[in-house]
Amino acid sequence: MGVVTKTVGEALIDVLEANGVDTVFGIPGVHTVELYRGLASSKIRHITPRHEQGAGFMADGYARTTGKPGVALLITGPGLTNAITAMAQAYQDSVPMLVISGVNARASLGHGKGWLHELPDQRAIMAPLTLMTHTLHEPSDLPAVMDRAFAILQSRRPGPVHIEIPTDVMAQKISLPPLSAAHVSKPRASLQDIEQLAEKCLQPNRPALLCGGGAIASAEEIKVLSDLLDAPVVTTVNGRGMFANHSLSIPASPSLAAVRELLAQSDFVLALGTQMGPTDYDMYSDGGFPEIKNLVRVDIDAEQLARGPSASLKILSSVDQLLQDLLPRLDNLRTNRAGATRAAACREAAFDSLSPKMKLEIGLLEQIRDALPGCIIVGDSTQAVYSGNLYFEAGRPKGWFNAATGFGALGYGPPAAIGASLGEPETPVVCLVGDGGLQFSLAEIGSARDCGANVIFLVWNNDGYGEIGTYMIECGIEPEGVRPSAPDFSKVAEAYGLPSAILSDTADLPGALTTLAARTGPSLIEIHETRTRGATVKGTDP
Structure with missing residues (x-):
C-alpha cells in the first residue's frame, strides 16, 4: 500500500497496530475524541477502567504478562495526573508503558489563561517519571516520534514513555507512508567481557546466581546456565517462578539472613537483570546485605550498573543477548559443585527463619x-x-x-x-x-x-x-x-x-x-x- 492521507488520530491507531498493539486502556473525553476516530474500525480492543489510575495499572499488568508495552490513552490534565501513580510504579519496576495523552491547543500552551484541564507545563510534570516525554507540535512528525517511543520501550531498561498530542493537531491530515514495527536494538556485551565472564564461570567452587525481573524472559536459558555451573539460583520478587520445582531454586528474599549467608560464602555470584535495590535486598533496612567477593553484574541500564553494590565485572547487556553469547563458550562445562545441596539448605534455613x-x-x-x-x-x-x-x-x-x-x-x-x-x-x-x-x-x-x-x-x-x-x-x-x-x-x-x-x-x-x-x-x-x-x-x- 502506498502513501495515504489520514488524520493524526487515525494515523496513531495505524502506528499502534503496526507495532503489535492489540489492547489500549483509557477513558475518552473531549480532549481525546479525535484520537478515537480510527479505533472502532481497527483490530485494537479498547478497555474502559473506572479511573485513569486503573488504566495505568491495567497497562502495567498487561505488559508484565505479555512482555509488550501496555498502552494507556488519557485526557489532558486530570486524566494524565490520575495516572501518575501507575506510571511511577512502572518506572520503579521497569515495566514498559506507553501513555498517550491529549494536551491543549499549541497556541494556548504556557500562557496560563485557564483553559479546561490546563496545567502550567504538562510535559515537564511527566519528565521525571518517564524515559521519554514529547509534545507533538508538528503533525507530520507522528510516525518518527512513535518509532522512537517504541524503540526506547523495547531497546533499553523498560519504563513509561509519554507522548502528548495537542487538540488542534489531532484532527489535522498527514500523509502516512507504509508502516512497520520500530527497530529494536538492545545493548550487547563486548567480546572481551564475554570471554572474561566465561573464564570466571570455570573457576569457582561455590557459584550462585541472582535473577531479577530483567531475567525472567530468559528463564529457559538461565536454567541451562545454572545446570552447567551447578549454581543455586536466588530469584527476587519480580523473578519468581523462573525455577519452579528446580532443585537449584531459592525462591527467597536476599533480605533474609540465610540467603545473605549463601551469597557471602559464594566465591562467584552472577547477578542477571536485577536492580539490587533495597526493596528486595534490604527489606528491613538493616544494612546487612553482605559484600560479595566476586560479583558480576549484568544489566541493560548503564546508570543502574553504576549504582548499588560494587562488582568485579560490570557488563552492559540485555540478559538474552548475554546468554546467547556466553552459553556456547560453556558448552563443555560439566561440574559438580554441590549446588542442589547448598540450595536445599538455604531454602530450609530461610523458611525456618x-x-x-x-x-x-x-x-x-x-x-x-x-x-x-x-x-x-x-x-x-x-x-x-x-x-x-x-x-x-x-x-x-x-x-x-x-x-x-x-x-x-x-x-x-x-x-x-x-x-x-x-x-x-x-x-x-x-x-x-x-x-x-x-x-x-x-x-x-x-x-x-x-x-x-x-x-x-x-x-x-x-x-x-x-x-x-x-x-x-x-x-x-x-x-x-x-x-x-x-x-x-x-x-x-x-x-x-x-x-x-x-x-x-x-x-x-x-x-x-x-x-x-x-x-x-x-x-x-x-x-x-x-x-x-x-x-x-x-x-x-x-
Whole structure:
C-alpha cells in the first residue's frame, strides 16, 4: 500500500497496530475524541477502567504478562495526573508503558489563561517519571516520534514513555507512508567481557546466581546456565517462578539472613537483570546485605550498573543477548559443585527463619498455586503478599508480581490483575488484595465484569490496614488511622453481578478456586483473618 492521507488520530491507531498493539486502556473525553476516530474500525480492543489510575495499572499488568508495552490513552490534565501513580510504579519496576495523552491547543500552551484541564507545563510534570516525554507540535512528525517511543520501550531498561498530542493537531491530515514495527536494538556485551565472564564461570567452587525481573524472559536459558555451573539460583520478587520445582531454586528474599549467608560464602555470584535495590535486598533496612567477593553484574541500564553494590565485572547487556553469547563458550562445562545441596539448605534455613504467621500465609499462597496450576497471582500491598515476597515459589515465570516492592502503590492489584488477564485470557488470574487496598480501586470490579476478565479477587480482610497497625505497635506507637470500615464485599460483588464466596475455613479455598475458575468472567472470595478458620495462627493477634 502506498502513501495515504489520514488524520493524526487515525494515523496513531495505524502506528499502534503496526507495532503489535492489540489492547489500549483509557477513558475518552473531549480532549481525546479525535484520537478515537480510527479505533472502532481497527483490530485494537479498547478497555474502559473506572479511573485513569486503573488504566495505568491495567497497562502495567498487561505488559508484565505479555512482555509488550501496555498502552494507556488519557485526557489532558486530570486524566494524565490520575495516572501518575501507575506510571511511577512502572518506572520503579521497569515495566514498559506507553501513555498517550491529549494536551491543549499549541497556541494556548504556557500562557496560563485557564483553559479546561490546563496545567502550567504538562510535559515537564511527566519528565521525571518517564524515559521519554514529547509534545507533538508538528503533525507530520507522528510516525518518527512513535518509532522512537517504541524503540526506547523495547531497546533499553523498560519504563513509561509519554507522548502528548495537542487538540488542534489531532484532527489535522498527514500523509502516512507504509508502516512497520520500530527497530529494536538492545545493548550487547563486548567480546572481551564475554570471554572474561566465561573464564570466571570455570573457576569457582561455590557459584550462585541472582535473577531479577530483567531475567525472567530468559528463564529457559538461565536454567541451562545454572545446570552447567551447578549454581543455586536466588530469584527476587519480580523473578519468581523462573525455577519452579528446580532443585537449584531459592525462591527467597536476599533480605533474609540465610540467603545473605549463601551469597557471602559464594566465591562467584552472577547477578542477571536485577536492580539490587533495597526493596528486595534490604527489606528491613538493616544494612546487612553482605559484600560479595566476586560479583558480576549484568544489566541493560548503564546508570543502574553504576549504582548499588560494587562488582568485579560490570557488563552492559540485555540478559538474552548475554546468554546467547556466553552459553556456547560453556558448552563443555560439566561440574559438580554441590549446588542442589547448598540450595536445599538455604531454602530450609530461610523458611525456618520466618514467623508462624508468615508460614501460614505462604501455605495459603501454595494452596492457590496448586489448586490452579499455571495461574498468575497478582498482589496488592497486603500481609500475605509481604510474606510471599519473603518466600514463595510461584508455579511459573511471570506467575507472581505485586506492588509491595518498588513504588509500593495500594490499589494496584485489582486493575493490574485485569490487565494480566487480558494479556493471557485463557489463564486463571488470582488478585490477592486486602480490604483496605481493594477500596482504593473497588470500582474496577465493574471493569472486570465489562471486559470478561477471568480474575478471582481474593480479599484478605483484616479489618483495615493490618500490616501498618502491627508495625505501629512494634514501634511503640498506639495505632491510629488503620481501621477504615469496609463494605460487605459479597454484596458489592453481587451488585456488579459477580459470584462470590465467604470462606468459613481456609481448607475450603482450593475447592472455591477451582469452582470459580471453571466459569468465565470475574468472581470474588473473601477470607477474614479472624473469622475464617485457619487464617490466623492460634494465640496471635490480627
